[in-house]
Amino acid sequence: QVQLVESGGGVVQPGRYLRLSCATSGFSFSTYAMHWVRQAPGKGLEWVAVVWFDGSNAYYADSVKGRFTVSRDNSRNTLYLDIKRLRADDTAVYYCARPVIRGKFKDAVDVWGRGTMVTVSS
């Protein structure tokens, strides 16, 4: 059974650092690009980042460039999102998601985790 489980969220003060994790199982993790998508309370979906299957490249939304870093450990089947200098507008549920087709990073995602909530507040 294909599964994605996010963790690492919580209440964090502005300016601090946070690492989110996405543990995966049930599929060949090392052959898929992986995405992060977030959703602020009461708002729509916002794509955050994608990382290549081998971690060699990544793209980011303009709103997070320079503060977010996506990485992966294929030996642990785990995806990460490092967030520096947290801001109030980073408050959101963060989802990891897997594309429909292995090797493809531009197209649809069909497997989502349940998300982890990040609240940035003093």
Added chain:
Amino acid sequence: QSALTQPPSLSAAPGQRVAISCSGSRSNIGNNYVSWYQQLPGTAPKLVIFDNVQRPTVIPARFSGSKSGTSATLAITGLQTGDEADYYCAAWDNNLNAVIFGGGTKLTVL
């Protein structure tokens, strides 16, 4: 990053057909595949259409997608109360090197 344009809300009666539009530009919808997601309250999004017109096997044939130029449409026929949800379109943008989502359409089944 500019979002794809969707109507904020639509409503229709059970059994009727509804069409949700998604407007973009040549750099996104015009040159890349469109996907559609359904999100029920408090849950993760669920893929209902990918590659413009393809349905995952678990999605009923009542859901269909189409694309023309820089616009796409998600149509749902035989509306059911369980279809009441937020729907989002998405596409890769070649200029931004990013996935962009529509703002979402809240579908109410009266």
